[in-house]
Amino acid sequence: MLGLNKKDTSLLIVVALLTLFAPFILNPFPEGSAMAQFNAGYPDLMQRFVIFGIFAIGFNILFGLTGYLSFGHAAFLGVGSYSAVWMFKLLSYNVIPAIALSVVVAGLFSLLIGFVSLRRSGIYFSILTLAFAQMSFALAYSVLSNPKFNLTNGETGLQVYADDPQILQGANSPDLPHLFGLPMRATYTMDVGAWSFDFNAGYYLCAVIMMVVFYLAIRIFRSPFGMMLRAVKSNQQRMNYTGLNSKPYTLAAFVISGMYAGLAGGLMAAMDPLAGAERMQWTASGEVVLMTILGGTGTLIGPVLGAGFIKYFENIFSKINDNVLHSWFAFLPDGMEDAVVFLIHPFIGKGWHLTLGILFMLVVIYLPGGLVEGGQRLLKRLKRKKTDADDAPSGKTEPAE
Amino acid sequence: MTNKNVTRRGVLKSGAVAGSGLALPTIFTASSAAAFTNEPTGSSVTLGFNVPQTGPYAEEGNDELLAQQLAVEHLNGEGDGGCLNTFSSKALKGNGILGKKVEFVTGDTQTKSDAARASAKSMIEKDGAVMINGGSSSGVAVAVQGLCQEAGVIFMAGLTHANDTTGKDKKANGFRHFFNAYMSGAALAPVLAAEMGKERRAYHLTADYNWGWTQEESIVASTEALGWETVNTVKTPLASTDFSSYIAPVLNSGADVLVLNHYGGNMVNSLTNAIQFGLLDKVANGKDFKIVVPLYSELMAAGAGENIKGVLGSMNWNWQLQDEGTKAFVKSFGEKYGKPPSNSAQTCYAQVLLYADAVERAGTFNPCGVVEALEDFEFDGLGNGPTWYRGADHQCFKDVLVVRGNENPTNAYDTLEIVEITPRAQVEYDPEHPMFAGGELGKCNPGA
Numbered sequence: 001m002l003g004l005n006k007k008d009t010s011l012l013i014v015v016a017l018l019t020l021f022a023p024f025i026l027n028p029f030p031e032g033s034a035m036a037q038f039n040a041g042y043p044d045l046m047q048r049f050v051i052f053g054i055f056a057i058g059f060n061i062l063f064g065l066t067g068y069l070s071f072g073h074a075a076f077l078g079v080g081s082y083s084a085v086w087m088f089k090l091l092s093y094n095v096i097p098a099i100a101l102s103v104v105v106a107g108l109f110s111l112l113i114g115f116v117s118l119r120r121s122g123i124y125f126s127i128l129t130l131a132f133a134q135m136s137f138a139l140a141y142s143v144l145s146n147p148k149f150n151l152t153n154g155e156t157g158l159q160v161y162a163d164d165p166q167i168l169q170g171a172n173s174p175d176l177p178h179l180f181g182l183p184m185r186a187t188y189t190m191d192v193g194a195w196s197f198d199f200n201a202g203y204y205l206c207a208v209i210m211m212v213v214f215y216l217a218i219r220i221f222r223s224p225f226g227m228m229l230r231a232v233k234s235n236q237q238r239m240n241y242t243g244l245n246s247k248p249y250t251l252a253a254f255v256i257s258g259m260y261a262g263l264a265g266g267l268m269a270a271m272d273p274l275a276g277a278e279r280m281q282w283t284a285s286g287e288v289v290l291m292t293i294l295g296g297t298g299t300l301i302g303p304v305l306g307a308g309f310i311k312y313f314e315n316i317f318s319k320i321n322d323n324v325l326h327s328w329f330a331f332l333p334d335g336m337e338d339a340v341v342f343l344i345h346p347f348i349g350k351g352w353h354l355t356l357g358i359l360f361m362l363v364v365i366y367l368p369g370g371l372v373e374g375g376q377r378l379l380k381r382l383k384r385k386k387t388d389a390d391d392a393p394s395g396k397t398e399p400a401e
Numbered sequence: 402m403t404n405k406n407v408t409r410r411g412v413l414k415s416g417a418v419a420g421s422g423l424a425l426p427t428i429f430t431a432s433s434a435a436a437f438t439n440e441p442t443g444s445s446v447t448l449g450f451n452v453p454q455t456g457p458y459a460e461e462g463n464d465e466l467l468a469q470q471l472a473v474e475h476l477n478g479e480g481d482g483g484c485l486n487t488f489s490s491k492a493l494k495g496n497g498i499l500g501k502k503v504e505f506v507t508g509d510t511q512t513k514s515d516a517a518r519a520s521a522k523s524m525i526e527k528d529g530a531v532m533i534n535g536g537s538s539s540g541v542a543v544a545v546q547g548l549c550q551e552a553g554v555i556f557m558a559g560l561t562h563a564n565d566t567t568g569k570d571k572k573a574n575g576f577r578h579f580f581n582a583y584m585s586g587a588a589l590a591p592v593l594a595a596e597m598g599k600e601r602r603a604y605h606l607t608a609d610y611n612w613g614w615t616q617e618e619s620i621v622a623s624t625e626a627l628g629w630e631t632v633n634t635v636k637t638p639l640a641s642t643d644f645s646s647y648i649a650p651v652l653n654s655g656a657d658v659l660v661l662n663h664y665g666g667n668m669v670n671s672l673t674n675a676i677q678f679g680l681l682d683k684v685a686n687g688k689d690f691k692i693v694v695p696l697y698s699e700l701m702a703a704g705a706g707e708n709i710k711g712v713l714g715s716m717n718w719n720w721q722l723q724d725e726g727t728k729a730f731v732k733s734f735g736e737k738y739g740k741p742p743s744n745s746a747q748t749c750y751a752q753v754l755l756y757a758d759a760v761e762r763a764g765t766f767n768p769c770g771v772v773e774a775l776e777d778f779e780f781d782g783l784g785n786g787p788t789w790y791r792g793a794d795h796q797c798f799k800d801v802l803v804v805r806g807n808e809n810p811t812n813a814y815d816t817l818e819i820v821e822i823t824p825r826a827q828v829e830y831d832p833e834h835p836m837f838a839g840g841e842l843g844k845c846n847p848g849a
Contacts, residue, residue: 039527042523042526042527043522043526044519044522044523044526045523045527048519138638141609141610141639142609142610142636142638142639145610145611147614153611154540154610154611155514155538155539155540155610155611155612155639156514156539156540156543156544156565156570156611157514157540157543157544159544159547161569161840161841162841162843163839163841176551185551185552198526272518272522272548274514274518274544274547274548276513276514276515276540276544278513278514278515278516279515314516314519315519315520315523318454318508318509318520319506319507319508319509319520319523319524321507323505349454349507349509350454350455350459350509352509353455
């Protein structure tokens with residue numbers, strides 16, 4: 001279907017079903033129960049899952065295929081967000097022009113940075129992109145936000161004010177980001193018994209866009225162009241000796257992944273019309289690297305899984321505090337309860353970074369292929385149990401995706 | 402590698418998927434029945450405490466969290482009641498808010514606007530919080546305030562000192578109890594004139610972001626009104642940790658006062674550098690060289706150690722005040738946690754009580770009712786004496802403290818001594834003052 005082979009089609013369908021039914025899947029526990037703490041099916045987090053999924057898919061096109069490790073991808077995310085908010089300020093709250101401009105501006109910006117950075121490879125490339133990103137962060141944080149020429153509004157973050165021009169804003173259109181009148185904030189809550197599921201307009205817009213760009217990524221992975229990029233990763237020197245200029249390919253990959261990042265930034269602003277400079281900081285760039293590695297570099301679905309994993313930790317684990325722990329372990333005798341809470345305390349709440357770090361280490365050490373490899377091993381083990389009697393495993397290495 | 406066959410079945414299938422995707426948004430048109438966002442229907446009500454638990458202001462954030470937990474205890478009638486006994490409004494009875502037990506959820510702002518908004522959103526969307534309280538940065542306060550306005554919940558700001566929070570970024574659903582840069586300038590100027598004379602030449606080092614600029618603007622305006630001259634204002638990048646290269650030129654500039662518009666780690670480092678350069682031992686223009694830090698906090702003072710001795714600055718509140726409200730709060734905080742509270746902790750504590758009291762007086766959790774109850778509310782007994790929540794910009798007006806680094810501290814907590822309590826009338830300003838103009842409060846938004 002859609003020019004994909006059978007395996008990719010089924011992958012696409014699985015991803016489509018997962019995103020479509022995410023409100024159900026992410027809210028498995030009844031509201032009000034002790035486990036409701038682990039529910040992730042509220043609009044903001046679901047939006048974040050798919051937006052960072054898009055970001056990581058784009059990053060993976062560069063890192064997974066060409067092996068060029070960019071440490072400055074957050075700059076494109078930030079540029080996308082700023083362009084989107086400027087569209088809100090100047091035109092109207094309709095998200096379409098905002099998202100379109102964010103992709104275009106991020107594309108141009110990545111063309112510029114890519115052109116310079118791609119003159120080097122390996123660690124030098126990483127450092128160059130990091131330097132550019134930190135430069136953009138400093139520009140956005142203070143230089144471009146002075147009272148005379150205020151492009152980014154600095155620390156406070158760019159937002160829409162009542163006295164902005166908004167020349168295309170209709171009299172009746174909602175006063176917050178909307179898609180032809182449908183507010184991104186609109187949420188329909190379905191109550192089924194003790195459960196409650198949120199269906200959010202913004203989430204579904206992001207989900208549909210993610211499906212499209214995921215499909216695009218599959219096509220890129222399977223195209224001759226994708227094959228070229230893989231060749232760059234395996235041996236660029238040999239490619240050059242055969243008389244092939246690899247620069248246009250890497251630059252194209254860089255710009256494409258920059259546009260993905262810009263799209264993610266534009267969507268972020270569309271869901272929540274504020275663009276802050278922290279989005280461009282190196283920690284944000286590092287985060288997308290973590291997502292990709294955690295999920296599985298060079299695989300199609302890996303980055304999306306990694307993005308979901310990290311955002312889940314950031315938003316769910318950081319909110320578990322001692323009170324919650326005490327309520328969980330209330331059944332234990334007093335001394336025991338305090339001891340258990342004391343033991344768990346460093347890993348929850350503000351310690352979520354620690355938990356994430358430990359998990360990241362475990363994944364990198366025991367599952368170098370990321371979560372995707374974990375899934376594959378699990379599947380293989382299940383299969384082996386079933387077909388044990390039939391025949392021995394083929395022993396052939398299968399490509400990761 | 403690719404397969405371009407278009408089959409009838411394939412077209413039908415993709416058409417069906419696209420069709421259902423397009424039809425999906427129509428399910429959102431159903432409107433909900435609640436009168437306002439997160440109307441509490443059960444026997445409890447949830448408040449959201451959004452403070453920095455990681456990052457540069459984590460210490461301030463954790464202190465705020467302790468104070469907020471204490472406030473919840475007092476509201477639910479546990480503990481010694483704290484300021485409920487001294488608060489001039491007697492609407493709160495220690496049985497929760499409107500008879501509903503108070504519960505709370507916490508989040509980590511990381512002192513980043515994005516992260517702060519994400520955690521505030523999760524508290525509103527997932528946990529059903531009706532009010533968001535806390536924070537330790539003006540950027541975060543402005544960002545979260547905007548979010549609360551859009552979502553239709555009340556925002557009670559924590560530590561935020563920039564003029565913009567209740568100036569050009571003010572919002573109807575947001576309230577600030579903390580003082581601001583303008584008030585710092587207005588309170589400090591007379592003390593500076595009395596201590597250092599009216600013919601001084603000031604050199605400003607300013608953290609290069611929004612808060613730094615508004616503070617520099619405020620201090621320059623109020624000191625120049627005294628007759629001081631501003632020699633130079635230099636912006637320093639926020640991420641700097643070594644300020645030597647910025648301090649050296651001060652010596653040759655002809656200035657005799659250094660104003661450090663820095664906060665947190667920045668201030669600790671720049672002050673330490675200035676002391677290392679021996680600025681305080683210098684004599685310029687025939688006068689002793691002086692250093693001023695307009696915004697002080699207990700935690701910064703502890704960080705700067707010996708270096709703050711004799712350095713002047715301003716504060717919103719200090720645990721050494723002697724009014725009834727302060728004494729009650731310091732007593733219950735000290736008994737529970739074994740240390741005196743910081744001024745950001747006091748602000749967050751007062752904000753929770755103020756919110757609860759406003760709900761009680763309004764008789765509803767509806768944000769519009771709460772806004773009405775808080776606007777132009779006069780109260781006393783929460784510290785700092787008689788206080789007024791001005792309706793025009795949702796800024797609190799109360800006495801401002803001018804403090805000095807203690808020359809002979811007797812323990813770890815009295816690093817600062819109170820020089821003067823500047824009366825409220827002296828720090829008041831017109832809501833349309835140029836430093837605050839440009840914003841619009843808008844209408845209260847109950848959401849739903």
